[in-house]
Amino acid sequence: MEAHDNSPLVSIVIPAYNYADYLPTAIASCLQQTYRNIEIIVVDDGSTDNTPAVVEGFRDRVRSIRQANQGVSSARNRGLEEARGSFITFLDADDSLTTDSIEMRVRILADNDDAGFVISSTLSKHAPDETPYLHDETGQSFFSERLYEDLLCRRISFATCAVLMRTDVARTFSFPTHISNGEDIVYFTKVFFRRKGYFLSTPTAITFSHPDSLRHNIEQLKRQGIDFVTAIIDDPYYKGALDHLRKDLLSNRYIELFRRYYAAGEKVLARECYRKGIRTNPRKLSRIDYLVKFIKTYF
Secondary structure, eight states, X not given: OOOSSSOOOEEEEEEESXXXXXXXXXXXXXXXXXXXXXXXXXXXXXXXXXXXXXXXXXXXXXXXXXXXXXXXXXXHHHHHHHOOSSEEEEOOTXXXXXXXXXXXXXXXXXXXXXXXEEEEOOEEESSTTSOOEEOSOOOOOEEESOHHHHHHTTSSOOOGGGEEEEHHHHTTSOOOTTOSSSHHHHHHHHHHHHSOEEEEOSOOEEEEOOHHHHHHHHHHHHHHTTHHHHHXXXXXXXXXXXXXXXXXXXXXXXXXXXXXXXXXXXXXXXXXXXXXXHHHOGGGGGOHHHHHHHHHTTO
């Protein structure tokens, strides 16, 4: 994996827990990068499936770390500690990178010393053989010192694998281990708040929504609800700088919960969250498609 030139090393951290069926695709996408000077770190968070054997199959092409099951945040934090690269990105075990993902983002950071990170748009798919598609219109690429607001207000697309950071910036914070849904937004809000960054409209990663991830996410949502919003807004680190976003964040979260519960067939929970979202921000009534879904929860 070492390059023969002076290009900086990039660490790709893959937290894995019982995703043996998906992990080979994630690792393969790293090995196929046009940017060659990379290290792949797989942190097996106590998997009970075939994950260790999958990792062993790649032998000297990945660094393997195994720990007792402590959750995805702990696994990411372990990878962050172990990383040797000047730059770092986190790739979930069921997602993958485009072949030029690392090269494009490293070039931007190498040419702009004042930028601490790059976040890009992503492609999506819902089946292994499906052609990935662009889920949201992404507009233009741009630098900003307020990408944290774009992230929180959902003005840009977001996926953990879409962010490449300078490792020294990434190590300023750690992923919260007491939150298991939205923990990545809690972490990246701090990174984006601290440093200027670049939004790249060209997709550099592919997110895969599948039954295993959807079931897992719903159970997490039921346990945590709006916890990650309060974890961000009430964090003393910001010294009140995000207070003006509280209403919008709560409303967006309730509507997101409504959408997720509706898709999962949890009609009662979906109704409750829609009502809370509307009470928090009545402007959400302008989304006719959401209103139609709300009405359908009664049938």
